[in-house]
Amino acid sequence: xxxxxxxxxxxxxxxxxxxxxxxxxxxxxxxxxxxxxxxxxxxxxxxxxxxxxxxxxxxxxxxxxxxxxxxxxxxxxxxxxxxxxxxxxxxxxxxxxxxxxxxxxxxxxxxxxxxxxxxxxxxxxxxxxxxxxxxxxxxxxxxxxxxxxxxxxxxxxxxxxxxxxxxxxxxxxxxxxxxxxxxxxxxxxxxxxxxxxxxxxxxxxxxxxxxxxxxxxxxxxxxxxxxxxxxxxxxxxxxxxxxxxxxxxxxxxxxxxxxxxxxxxxxxxxxxxxxxxxxxxxxxxxxxxxxxxxxxxxxxxxxxxxxxxxxxxxxxxxxxxxxxxxxxxxxxxxxxxxxxxxxxxxxxxxxxxxxxxxxxxxxxxxxxxxxxxxxxxxxxxxxxxxxxxxxxxxxxxxxxxxxxxxxxxxxxxxxxxxxxxxxxxxxxxxxxxxxxxxxxxxxxxxxxxxxxxxxxxxxxxxxxxxxxxxxxxxxxxxxxxxxxxxxxxxxxxxxxxxxxxxxxxxxxxxxxxxxxxxxxxxxxxxxxxxxxxxxxxxxxxxxxxxxxxxxxxxxxxxxxxxxxxxxxxxxxxxxxxxxxxxxxxxxxxxxxxxxxxxxxxxxxxxxxxxxxxxxxxxxxxxxxxxxxxxxxxxxxxxxxxxxxxxxxxxxxxxxxxxxxxxxxxxxxxxxxxxxxxxxxxxxxxxxxxxxxxxxxxxxxxxxxxxxxxxxxxxxxxxxxxxxxxxxxx
Numbered sequence: 001x002x003x004x005x006x007x008x009x010x011x012x013x014x015x016x017x018x019x020x021x022x023x024x025x026x027x028x029x030x031x032x033x034x035x036x037x038x039x040x041x042x043x044x045x046x047x048x049x050x051x052x053x054x055x056x057x058x059x060x061x062x063x064x065x066x067x068x069x070x071x072x073x074x075x076x077x078x079x080x081x082x083x084x085x086x087x088x089x090x091x092x093x094x095x096x097x098x099x100x101x102x103x104x105x106x107x108x109x110x111x112x113x114x115x116x117x118x119x120x121x122x123x124x125x126x127x128x129x130x131x132x133x134x135x136x137x138x139x140x141x142x143x144x145x146x147x148x149x150x151x152x153x154x155x156x157x158x159x160x161x162x163x164x165x166x167x168x169x170x171x172x173x174x175x176x177x178x179x180x181x182x183x184x185x186x187x188x189x190x191x192x193x194x195x196x197x198x199x200x201x202x203x204x205x206x207x208x209x210x211x212x213x214x215x216x217x218x219x220x221x222x223x224x225x226x227x228x229x230x231x232x233x234x235x236x237x238x239x240x241x242x243x244x245x246x247x248x249x250x251x252x253x254x255x256x257x258x259x260x261x262x263x264x265x266x267x268x269x270x271x272x273x274x275x276x277x278x279x280x281x282x283x284x285x286x287x288x289x290x291x292x293x294x295x296x297x298x299x300x301x302x303x304x305x306x307x308x309x310x311x312x313x314x315x316x317x318x319x320x321x322x323x324x325x326x327x328x329x330x331x332x333x334x335x336x337x338x339x340x341x342x343x344x345x346x347x348x349x350x351x352x353x354x355x356x357x358x359x360x361x362x363x364x365x366x367x368x369x370x371x372x373x374x375x376x377x378x379x380x381x382x383x384x385x386x387x388x389x390x391x392x393x394x395x396x397x398x399x400x401x402x403x404x405x406x407x408x409x410x411x412x413x414x415x416x417x418x419x420x421x422x423x424x425x426x427x428x429x430x431x432x433x434x435x436x437x438x439x440x441x442x443x444x445x446x447x448x449x450x451x452x453x454x455x456x457x458x459x460x461x462x463x464x465x466x467x468x469x470x471x472x473x474x475x476x477x478x479x480x481x482x483x484x485x486x487x488x489x490x491x492x493x494x495x496x497x498x499x500x501x502x503x504x505x506x507x508x509x510x511x512x513x514x515x516x517x518x519x520x521x522x523x524x525x526x527x528x529x530x531x532x533x534x535x536x537x538x539x540x541x542x543x544x545x546x547x548x549x550x551x552x553x554x555x556x557x558x559x560x561x562x563x564x565x566x567x568x569x570x571x572x573x574x575x576x577x578x579x580x581x582x583x584x585x586x587x588x589x590x591x592x593x594x595x596x597x598x599x600x601x602x603x604x605x606x607x608x609x610x611x612x613x614x615x616x617x618x619x620x621x622x623x624x625x626x627x628x629x630x631x632x633x634x635x636x637x638x639x640x641x642x643x644x645x646x647x648x649x650x651x652x653x654x655x656x657x658x659x660x661x662x663x664x665x666x667x668x669x670x671x672x673x674x675x676x677x678x679x680x681x682x683x684x685x686x687x688x689x690x691x692x693x694x695x696x697x698x699x700x701x702x703x704x705x706x707x708x709x710x711x712x713x714x715x716x717x718x719x720x721x722x723x724x725x726x727x728x729x
Contacts, residue, residue, distance in 0.1 A: 054409055054433075057242070057416060058249055062261050066236035067423060069416055070252055071244035079151045079245035079252075081158065082413055084420040085140030087233035090208035091272050095495070096220050098213035100233075102175045103226045104135030107142075107234075109175070110168040112160040117168050120157065129154045131161055137209070138274065140234075148246040152255065159259035162234060167226045179218045180673030186212070187489055190297045191364070193288060194465045197487050198299040201286050201461050202358060208275045215673045216495050233272065235265035240423055242416035277355050279303030283458060285479040288465040288487045292596035295343065296370040296466030300377055301360030305454050308351050309427065314438035315446040316454060320349040321397035322389045322447060323380065324361065328396050330380045331361060341365050341373040349454070353425035359455065367470035371477055374462060381460075384451035388444035398439055463487075493648060493667055493674040502625035502641075509626035510640045511617060513654060518614045520659030525689030529611060531556050531719060532690075535712040540705065542568070554717075557615050559606065560724040576726050577602070583726045591726060604647030608666060613642070621645035629656075637662055648674075660684060660691065675700065688715035 057071040089100040108131060111117040124131060129146035131154070142162055146154035187193055199210040241260075243252060281303070306312055323330050324347030336342040343364040350357025361381065365373035389397070409415050422431055462478055476482040502510070518526060533554045540547050549566040561577040574585040575594070582594035582602065606612045616622060623643035630639050630653065637653040644650075650666035664679045677700055681693035692713050698706040 055412070055415060057244070057419065060253055060256075062236065062257065064236040064261065064264055066260055066263075067240045068253075068256055069240075069242040069419060070249050071242070071412060071416060072247065072249055073244050073412055074246045077148045077246050079144075079146055079148045079154075079243065079247055080413065081142075081144040081155075081241060081243040082417060082420075083142040083162065083242075084240045084417070084424060085135070085142065085234060086238040086272065086424065087135060087140045088138040089135065090137055090275055091233070092208070094206070094211075095217060096225060097211055097217040098179055099221050099225055099229055100135040100140070101213070102172070102179060102218075102221060103229045104133055104140055105175045105178075106167050106171050106226060107165040107230070108133040108161055110171040111166040112157070113164040113166055114160060115157075116166070117171055120161075123157065124154070127153065129157075131158050133161060151247065151252075155255055156259050159263075162239070163260075163263055165230060167223050167230075169223055172223050172226065176218050176221065177672050179213060180215055181671055183213060183215055183218070183491060184669055184671060184673055187491065190290060190293050190295075190465050193290070193489060194297040194299050194362075194463060197286070197288055197465075197489065198301070198360065198461070198463045201284065201463055201487075202279060202301070202303060203277065204280060207278070209277055214495075215491070215493050218673075231266045232268055232270050235269045236260065236263050237265060237269070237271055240420040242413075242420055244412045244416060274354065277352075279358075280461070281459065283480060284461045284485060285475055285483065286461065286463045286485045286487055287468070287475055288463065288489055289468060290465055290489075290596070291467050291469075293465070293467055294367060294470070296365050296367050296373070296464055296471075298363045298365065298370065298374050298377070298465075299360055299463045300362070300374065300381070300457075300460050301358055302456050302460045304349065304351055304356035304358050306351050306356055308353050308431075308435075310351070312450050312453070313351055314435060315442045315450040316349055316351070317401060317435075318394060318398055318439060318442045319384060319447045319450050319455075320347065321401050322393060323347055323384055325397045325400050328400060330383070331363075331377065334380055335363060335373065335376045339372075339376055341369055341376050345377070353421065353427065367467050368472040370464060370466055370471045371473035371475065374464065374478055378457050378460070381455055381457040384455055385448070385457075388448035391444060394442070394444050394447060398442065401439065402436060491669070493669075502623065506625045506627075507623075510624035510642075513626055513638060513640050514614060514617060514624060514652075516659045517610070517652070517654055517661060520691065521610065521614075521661075522690040525715070526611060526614070529557065529688075529690055529715050531716055532611065533712070533714040533717045533719075534710055537709045537711055539707045539709070550711075554719060554723060555609070555612070556724065557611055559612075561602070561606075562719075562723050575602070576724060578724050578726070581726075600646070604644075607642075607644035607647050608650060608664065610661065613644070619645060623649075627651065632663065635662070661693075677705075685713075687713045690715050 055071055055073075057069040060068040060070060062068065087100060089097070092099045109117060111120045115123065120131075127146065127150045129144070129150060131142070131144050133142045134140065142158070144154060144158040186196070196210075196212065200207075203210040205211065241256075243256070279302070306316065321329065326332065329347075331342075331345045331347055335345045341363070343366075345361070345363045347359075347361035349359045361377050363373045363377050418432070419429055421427075422429055428434070464475060468475075475484045522529070531554060534552075536551045536553070538549050538551060540549075547568055549568065551566065552564040554562040558579060559577065560579050561575065563575040565573045565575065567573055571587060576583045576585070577599070582599040583591055584594045584598065585591040617624075622645060625641045625643075627639045627641050629636050631637070632653060636656055638656055639651055639653055641649055641651050648667045648669075650664055652661055653663045653665075654660070655662050661681055663681060665676070666679075667674045667676055669675070677698055680697040680699065682695040682697065683693060684691050685694050686692075692710060694710040694713075696708045697704055698708070
């Protein structure tokens with residue numbers, strides 16, 4: 001029996017690929033046609049820079065504990081406000097990671113108790129005002145902007161968003177869908193993957209500072225959770241508010257008291273204490289395999305040791321500038337410019353206001369030079385410890401930092417946000433000015449001293465993402481004991497606790513049931529079926545209309561495949577897999593090797609094809625578990641849960657009397673996360689001794705989504721010698 005399933009997620013991926021293949025390349029300027037200017041740039045003159053004074057806002061504390069900064073600025077007829085909220089995703093329960101992020105989004109998008117989402121949007125849009133909210137890992141924020149003449153209208157709306165969000169259910173559902181969509185795309189960007197997985201190596205996968213939002217944690221979040229989170233975390237004692245713009249301070253103070261002074265927290269409100277940021281100590285080498293990249297992404301680092309108020313922090317900043325300070329830093333000058341080992345190289349020694357940060361250096365390099373690039377970065381880190389920088393090198397690094405000092409005061413919002421942060425952590429308002437003055441006193445010996453104290457290259461964690469087959473040297477050369485930890489970045493669809501290990505009895509019973517299935521589907525005839533050819537007509541509902549397509553497939557039990565899929569736009573996509581490489585071909589667009597994620601998706605589907613599965617029952621990584629009997633539509637069906645080496649687990653339902661499969665429950669990953677599907681097998685017919693279900697009905701949420709009808713079926717047909725091959729030229 002060959003099973004035909006819903007191909008919607010895979011078709012979406014193929015259509016994206018086909019669109020990318022059809023995109024024309026951008027033209028480039030010819031060397032002789034580059035536009036140039038006629039003037040002498042060296043003759044330009046510039047006016048003197050005006051003196052810069054950091055504004056000093058007025059500070060107000062309401063009786064309910066809310067701190068407010070006020071800054072008059074009549075330059076534009078605008079009033080703006082930003083709030084810093086003492087909350088964050090680090091306080092999410094383990095089983096509901098993503099709660100704070102969704103709460104921060106729906107506080108604004110979900111309307112207020114007095115206004116629906118559309119009514120709130122209309123009121124703000126009609127006067128050109130905006131109100132936004134969001135919650136990150138360690139803090140939340142809210143922002144308001146309006147013409148000063150409308151502040152009496154917008155400020156109460158801003159206060160209601162903070163105080164009385166509606167958390168409209170439709171908007172909650174939308175936010176959860178967007179979270180699922182983000183999860184489905186989180187393995188698209190190699191640099192983001194490497195950064196994420198490096199955090200897990202450093203802090204631990206379960207740390208609040210490294211854990212990731214998962215499909216099942218989003219599914220567990222309900223509207224009541226958002227309401228409870230808001231009551232506990234969003235209250236006046238947890239908020240510092242800054243308001244600036246064209247207003248009179250006394251009048252603005254009165255307006256703020258009118259909308260916030262009577263706001264009191266509920267009994268279970270909390271002023272949260274950040275969870276401990278523990279670090280995994282000791283060197284390690286970690287590898288994230290990704291075969292669809294042609295360069296490696298490398299992170300090297302360890303936990304930090306100091307906070308920003310530590311006496312050594314100015315010297316550490318100078319050290320970081322010498323090592324990683326842009327074009328003048330040692331990493332750029334040596335690893336990229338002199339050795340040519342990097343497309344990009346960077347680094348940072350982070351320090352928090354209330355907790356140490358982390359040190360890391362990173363490099364993007366050609367795959368074959370992966371180990372060489374990692375060693376080059378480590379050499380530069382070690383070099384910081386062995387000798388002090390020259391005075392010229394330190395002056396250049398320090399000037400680079402000090403010249404960027406003014407950008408800390410680039411806007412009133414930036415100034416006030418910085419002051420709110422200092423106030424929250426108990427730092428002096430002039431902390432930054434003191435830091436600049438302290439940096440001026442840093443000496444080359446200070447830089448070497450802190451490098452020896454706070455850089456530990458021999459105890460660093462190394463993470464490499466790339467295509468191992470292209471490496472010219474083994475990653476094990478970077479490890480003191482040769483150990484390399486391989487990291488699995490597959491996206492789970494269920495909590496680890498849901499995976500209950502099968503007993504030996506359940507495994508044996510499951511394999512016995514699959515042996516019965518093999519006999520029912522043809523026994524020896526099925527076992528000798530090396531190749532099957534099917535022509536399948538698929539009928540699916542899309543936007544209220546029935547779409548009929550055809551799929552012609554020739555499938556070899558050894559994994560080779562030749563498939564012609566008619567697409568909804570009338571084009572035909574050809575997929576050929578010779579067992580080693582998959583190729584995709586679209587008319588007028590050529591033939592290309594399939595992206596790794598496309599071949600991976602096909603590989604997952606192959607395991608759900610029973611001839612392919614039954615020929616591999618002895619696979620070491622195949623898990624089979626009998627799960628009892630279930631009554632479906634009045635029939636008792638025996639069930640077996642199958643966890644393949646690749647892809648998600650699925651459950652097969654088998655008729656007790658005939659031994660024929662009746663249905664299969666499985667999960668595919670769509671653009672908005674996991675999609676639970678069921679295939680129902682009907683109209684079994686014998687073809688050359690093999691039983692084939694000529695009708696497969698695919699259900700989604702219990703409703704028919706697709707019907708596949710076999711038009712032609714052949715077992716061991718004659719095929720051309722080159723059917724499963726492609727001329728690589």
